[in-house]
Amino acid sequence: MKFKSDVVIGLEIHVELDTNTKLFCGCRTSGNDKPNTRVCPICLGHPGARPVLNKKALDYAIKLCLATDSTLTPEVIFSRKSYFYPDMSKNFQISQYEEPLSVGGAIELESGKKINLTRIHIEEDPASITYPKSAKNSDYSLIDYNRSGNPLVEIVTEPELTTPDEAREFLNKLISVLNYLKIFDMKSGIIKADANISIKGSGYRRVEVKNITGFKEIERALEYELERQKELVKEGTEIVIETRGWDAKDRETYSLRKKETEEGYGYIIEPDLVKIDVNEELIGILKKEIPELAHKKAKRFIKEYKIDKVDAKVMAMELELGELFEKVVKEIDPILAGRWLRRELLRVLNYNKKTLQDIKIDESHIIELLSLIETKTITEATGKKLIEMLIDKPFSPKDYVEKNELAQITSEIELEDICKKIVSQNEKAVEDYKGGEEKSFNFLVGMVMRETKGKANPVIVKDAMKRILS
Amino acid sequence: MIDNQVKEITKGKVKCLDYTKNAIKRIKEINKDNHYITTMCEDLAISQAKEIDSKTKKGKLAGTIFTIKDNICVKDVESTANSKILDGYKPIFDATVVEKLKREGAIIVGKDSCDAFGFGGFNVNVGVGKNIPKNPIDSSRTCGGSSGGSGGITKKADFVHVAIGESTGGSIECPSAFCGVVGFCPTYGLVSRWGLISYADSFDKIGVMTKTVEDNARVMSVIAGHDNKDGTSLKVDKKDYVKSMKEDSKKLKIAIIKDGLSEGTSQEVKESFNDMVETLKKDGFEIDEISLPLTFKYGIATYYILATSESSTNLSRFSGLRYGVEENKKGKYFDDYFSEIRSKNFNTESKRRIMLGTFTRMAGFRDAYYIKATKARTKIIEEYKNQFEKYDLLISPTMPIVPPKFSDIKKMSALEAYTMDILTVGPNLAGIPHASMPIHKGDLPIGMMVMADHLQEDKIYRLLKRIEELR
Incomplete structure (x- = not known):
């Protein structure tokens, strides 16, 4: 064992790609449909039906590989991963095994530490299972195939994360990349993770926590599992190498089954799909569609606009905020703009549990508001009130200030x-x-x-x- | 022949409805003792016939009677791959092949018996509780398999009839040879597999079984071609095989695969085969001899490892949920429920192949079997490709024996039965087009197999046509 840190965490993150249709059929990927209506013979696994690859999903996944400097395979091959489970319409999942879409690559944290990626691959989502009561106490389960066959990318990290905080930061950075590439629906897209966790005290005996859904839950599950392992070590109890589930309701992990290895899935090459060349031409086209990513943008903000480092990084992380900033600084002092957008606007958004995507904010209104502040026509206190109001509905701050006589008293x-x-x-x-x-x-x-x-x-x-x- | 039949229907000399009703009646009579058909679809046939009578543009196959191997989906008609586990399953879509046939005015009257999921060479591995079809020449013998029902009904139907068969490792050629009909298996990917209940997807090919070469070429011309619904479908230009069939065949360079005439091949098969070779030579063909040592040494093992690896995953979906047989699930765990369903409704051979195929890809054995077999397959393809640089066509007997008696089949072990595929697994591993042509002089049918390089179907049809004329 080469590990040194007190805690070792590796993540396998499943991200739903934001395509219109499923990975291997023409069914839509999202919508508020009744259960089992967004389905066809392919995603239901009917005999005689066969998959045809959605090229858009492949393009999206390749962009993620390019953006994380992961090395692409020259030809895309799919595999069948066999296991019997009621959420699997074919009792095998079309995934990638010996030749993933890409290997290597990294995502850099603020500290400069690089979290290396093992691989990125594409696979289909199984159906969803619902229980009338809790998973443990139900007499039966219901299956909804609406999600069956949705496109996923799996991103596997090396076991290089050493705290739940680092894991959270890593996920934040990853989500920023996904958002920049516009391949993930920030509002309704699903992010799931399996985490490998071990601690020095146990001699790094590895426990896998599976099926953690949602960004917040991932951090919670890591914190819980870490505490559990530390307690066991303190008691002198040996940690069982196993797979555990995450119960989001009770906020605890629970033992699932014996650890199974990837080899246990009896993979074969998917014979219904042909190999696809990932040629220079395709890579060239997709590279052009990749925008300047957050870390580069932050560096440019600092250099070009001489703004505060933290302001620059925070604004660059969120695509829409960074874009707003660049529109605003055409007319407003960058330092003032940076301060107001990153501190005041974000504060109000966070307080209202909203994101820039949720609200219809007109950049001309923000520019008006900041120019009223810049020219000291209004006080900062008034500015704060107006920004709160702008979150709710659009209006012209200039007209509003005149109408309500809110101009600063300087006499x-x-x-x-x-x-x-x-x-x-x-x-x-x-x-x-x-x-x-x-x-x-x-x-x-x-x-x-x-x-x-x-x-x-x-x-x-x-x-x-x-x-x-x- | 289809040609005359279509002309009569198109000119209105014969009412398609009357003709169809008679054909249905006759097939039912034939089927009574022979069990070639698993499901008749009279309603579909009658409505198709009425439609043809009412239309002016009736299609290239107007009024031609078709039966379809049971592992190919026909919309709203029970399609079970002749396995009990799919009893009652009526697909909600047509296979692309069926769609193309319907569009050209074909009349589909029923589904042909086969070994369940195509697992077998004698059509004795039918689904639990289902009937075994009998050889049209001698009812104590097999039709061959797995497309046995297709072979039997094609031979026995005393009117224009075509069967759509399917081959994974020889399932068109074997019954064609044993029943004495023309069976053609095209290049892998030439005919869409959409709607074919999978045996082993990297092998499965839909093909045509007919009484004459021309009918065969005519139907192949209709069903070949690219399909967006099948990811492995080839993008190639359409060919008119009836036209190419009539071209001069003398320039074709032919070689006998001499490994196919070793001691494993029976004397009567060798005699018929050698007779036909002599006839061809006299007719002016130059015929060499070649050997495919790798294919004959490793073909059977490679085929059975890869085919069962794939089929064991394909059969996983049959778990008593969503379609096919279903039982009360209340109070049962998923694992227990599907194990029970599968235990009761898969036949012995299906279970054997699931076990074989699960073993060959399991941890610790995968490299030694599955991965090694994929490499062997590449070598075998190379071996064929090398020969096709020198020759247009390769020939050998189709089956090493004449159709065996059911009583003899009972004595065979599974492995002995598998080795009967020695001659047919090669072209199926290589995905090259191949056909079986009746060449027997005696009573019992014997076939000559003709193989060509990928997408050279037209060359095969040319030779088949000449053999038909010389026979």
């Missing part, structure tokens, strides 16, 4: 009058301030801001207040 005379009024109404605070309470000064300034509904220029207010109180 010294006007503000001094207001300060005097506040001082006279808050004798106790004034006394406390004079007695040395600095906090009371801030309270008084805050009262002025409230009186002006946030429109007062805070610098002028502070100056005026000091003059009055001295």
Whole structure:
């Protein structure tokens, strides 16, 4: 064993490719259909029906290989992976085995650490199984073949992740790449993972946790499993090398079955599909469709716009945010734009549990808003309020500010009058301030801001207040 | 011949409906004792016949009576590959071949018996509880297999009739030789496999069985061609095999595969074969001798490893869910349920091949069997390809024996039965076109097998035509 770190994690991530039709038939991949209606003889495995490859799915998967510097196979070969399970319409899955689509490649973390990829391959999704009660306590299960045959890519990492945090960062980076390539539906696409986890304390006895669905669940499952193993080691109990499932409801892993090896699936070459050449011409066409990816874009943002490093990285990670930024900086100071988009806009989005894709935001409105801030026509406080409103519905901030008289009050005379009024109404605070309470000064300034509904220029207010109180 | 038949129907001399009704009646009579047909589809046939009578453009095969091997799907007609596990299964789509035939006015009257899933050479491995077809010349003997019903009915039907068969390792040639009909298996990928219930997908080929060479070429011209629904379908130009059949055959360079005339081949087969070779020589053909040592040494093993590896995965889907036989699932675990269904409804040979094929690809044995066999197959293909640089056609007997008696088949072990495929597995491994042509002088049918390089079907038809004339 060559491992050194306290924790060793390897991931096998299944990502649903965002094609219109399934991997081997013409059925649609998504929609709110009744169970078992988005099906045909091919994805139901009817005798006599045979698969024909969806070239779009292959193109998408090749783009992912190119974007992660994974080395492509010269010819694509599919294999049959045999096992009996009710969610498998043919009781074999068309996958790739001896010749995956690509080998090697890596995704780089913020720290500069590279997480190497073992392989990337394409396979079909099985059907989904639903249970009337929980999986463990149901008398029967129901099968829905709507998902059967959806295109998946499996990305296998080397066991180089050493914490659940790193795993999360890796997944974030991967999702960013998928989003940039536009091969994954960020809203309804499914991401699933199997994780191999072991710790130094047990001599790296490997446990596989299978079928973890969803980004958040992956991190939760890793954290749970890690704690479980640490506890066992502390107790002196030997860790069983096994496959475990993840129960998202009870948030725990549970023993599934004995570990089976890939060799146990009795793979054969899929005889119904011919080999496909991955030639230079195809690679050339697909390469052209790959945009500048997040890490390169972040570096360019820093160099070109001289903005904050963190702002640059965060904005580059999200395709839509990065694109918005580049539109905005044509008219707005990049540092101001970076600060507002990455801190304020993201803060409001996160608070409302929304993404840029969810809302219809018009970049001209953002530009108007930021130019009102840049020219100090409105205060930052007003700007924050307006950005919150923009998340809900589109409107012109400029018109709104005029109509509602939200322009910043910068008149010294006007503000001094207001300060005097506040001082006279808050004798106790004034006394406390004079007695040395600095906090009371801030309270008084805050009262002025409230009186002006946030429109007062805070610098002028502070100056005026000091003059009055001295 | 189809040609005359189509003319009569097209000119309106014969009503297609009357003709079809008579044909159905006759087939039923034949079938009573011979068991060539598993399912009659009278309603379909009658409605097709009525349609043809009502149309002005009746199609290239108007009114020709067809039966279809039971492992090829005909929409709404029970198609079981002659296995009990698919009893009651009525496909919701037509095989591409069936669609093409229907479009040209063919009348489909029934499904032909076969070894279940095509697993056999004598058509005795029928599904649990199903009948074994009898040789049209001698009812104590086999029709051959696996397309035995197709061979039997083609020989016995005393009117224009075509059977659509299917070959994986010799399933068209063997029954054609044993029943005395013309059987043609095209290049792998020339005829679409959409709608064919798989035996071994990298081998399976749909072909034609007829009484005459011309009928065979005519039907092949209709069913060949590219199909988007089959990923292995070849993109090639359409050919008119009836036209190419009539071209001069004398320029064809022919060689006998002498390994096919070794001690394993019976005396009567050798005599008929050598007689025909002499006839051809007298007719002006130059005929050499060659040897295919690799194919004859490793062919059987390579074929059975690869074919069972593939078929064991193909048969996995039959688990008593969604189609075919189904039982009450309440209170049963999936594993127990499907094991029970499969135990009851697969016949012995199906189980044997599932076990063989699962073994050859399992951990620890896969490299030694499955992977090695894929490499051997490449070598065998090379061996044929080398010969086709020098020769247009290779010939050998189709089967090493005359159709055996059922009583003798009972005494054979599974392995002995498998070795009967020694002559036919080669071209099937190589995916090259090959045909069996009746050449017997005595009562019992004997076939000569003619093979050509990929997509050289026309050359085979030319020689077959000449043999037909010389016979």
